[in-house]
Amino acid sequence: MVCQMLKKLNEYEKDSRVKLVILKGNGKAFSAGGDCVALVKYITAGHWSFGASFYRKQLILDYIIATHDKTLVSLIDGVVMGGGAGLSMNANFRVVTEKAVFAMPESSLGLFPDVGASYFLSRLPGFFGEYLGLTGARLGGAEMVACGLATHFILSKDLPSLEKELDGINSRDxxxxxxxxxxxxxxxxxxxxxxxxxxxxxxxCFSRKTVEEILSALENEAKNGADSWIVAAIKSMKAASPTSLKIFLRSIRKGRGQGLDQCLIREFRMASHALRKTVNNDFYEGCRAILFDKDKQPKWEVPKLELVTNEMVGQFFTKVDDDDWEDLRLDARSDDANLFLSRL
Structure with missing residues (x-):
């Protein structure tokens, strides 16, 4: 699917007849994200770099959507999570309905919000991005518009009419x-x-410097008769991979001062380390517990926040020391992006 979308977007960019591009899901969801089950199976049967190869293509796709020469409109009428957020949040216009459900729940799988999340979540008001990424909380369409993840809210029943009107546009403006x-x-x-x-x-709470301080602040709020979202946030953070939480917090804080290309390059490094098990096997354990065995009882390799050191977290932000790997390159739509497109 990623390769097909890359090919089509490349064609559309060169076609003067194309005025805009519409992204929508084929079914009840926009996209619930990447197929982690298939990914883990392929890696288990082969080599970790297969996952990195897929991930490279996915991030190139996200980057091309964000830098495409034509106007892109995402029509989000259902679930949009993980990799689906990477596709939709990088479009010029992000239209949601009352059926839209957004979330970045990667930390529960032993991974972390990626696909540009350290860029688009860090641009939300205050520290709302930290809240979404650390807790995996779900947002409805109204909340997506309010916080800036979406640009427009319309009713689901009006989507066909909107799409028909968009189809009739004969302008790139x-x-x-x-x-x-x-x-x-x-x-x-x-x-x-x-x-x-x-x-x-x-x-x-979420402006605190460390995950431990954030969790402690939430627990202090809970002592005074907490709102339901606070209780849910505490529960989610305590169930997630401690390493993943610390990685994401550092990632989003870095993302505030970086462009999308820099964020994607860094996130590629982070994900590659997770796939390679450089520090731990939390991603594979999270997939086992949530997606394969479905016992929902992951045994995180480092089970407590206080045991996750800065050195452990720092390794995810370094280059991968492996002959089968190289950095992602996204300089002004050159290097990897153009090289990949030229092969399509």
């Missing part, structure tokens, strides 16, 4: 696309229980 979408927008209503309504607490 993004403002024309904007005006068409605006004809369908609705005013979304955020639930009273939404964490986004508690940005003061979000910022107070």
């Amino acid at each position: 993004p403002t024309v696309v904007f005006k068409v979408i605006n004809n369908f927008i609705e005013e979304p209503s955020i639930k009273s229980t939404s964490a986004f309504r508690s940005m003061d607490i979000i910022n107070k």
Whole structure:
């Protein structure tokens, strides 16, 4: 699928008849993310670098979507998680409905939010990105618009009409696309229980320097009769891989001062280390517990936050010392991206 999308996007960019590109899911979801089951099976039967090869293509696709010459519109009517977020969040326009459900739950699998998450989550208000990445919390369409992940909210029943109007556009001007979408927008209503309504607490807790301090701050809030989202956040963080949580916190903090290309290059390193088991096998253990055996009882190699050292975390941000690996290169749509496209 990644290769097919790369090929099509390459063709569309060269075709003067194409004015805009629409991304949508073929079914009830936009995309629930990469197929981790298939990935682990292929790696187990072969070599860890197979996973890195797939991941390289996926991040190149995310980068090409973000830098595409034509206007891209994501129509999100259902689940959008993990790799699906990488596809949709990098589009110019991100249209959601009341059926949209966003989440980045990678830490529960022993991985971490990636596909550019350290870029687009770090751009959200306050420290809401830290909250989403560390807890894997789910957002509805209304919340996605409120925090800036989505640009427009419309009703699901109006999607066919919107798509028909978009199909009729004969201009590459993004403002024309904007005006068409605006004809369908609705005013979304955020639930009273939404964490986004508690940005003061979000910022107070998730601005802390370490994961331990963030968790402690949440537990202190819980002592005073916690909102449901706080209880859920604590539970989720305690169940996730301690190493993954610390990796993501460092990643998103770095992402605030980096461009998308820098974030993707760094995340490729991070994921490659996870696939290679440089520090631990948490990704494979998380997949075993959640996706294969489904006992939901992962045995994390380093089971406590205080046992995860800065040196362990730091290794994920270094180059991989392996003859089968090299850095991802995304300099101004050159190197890896153009080389890959030329082979299609």
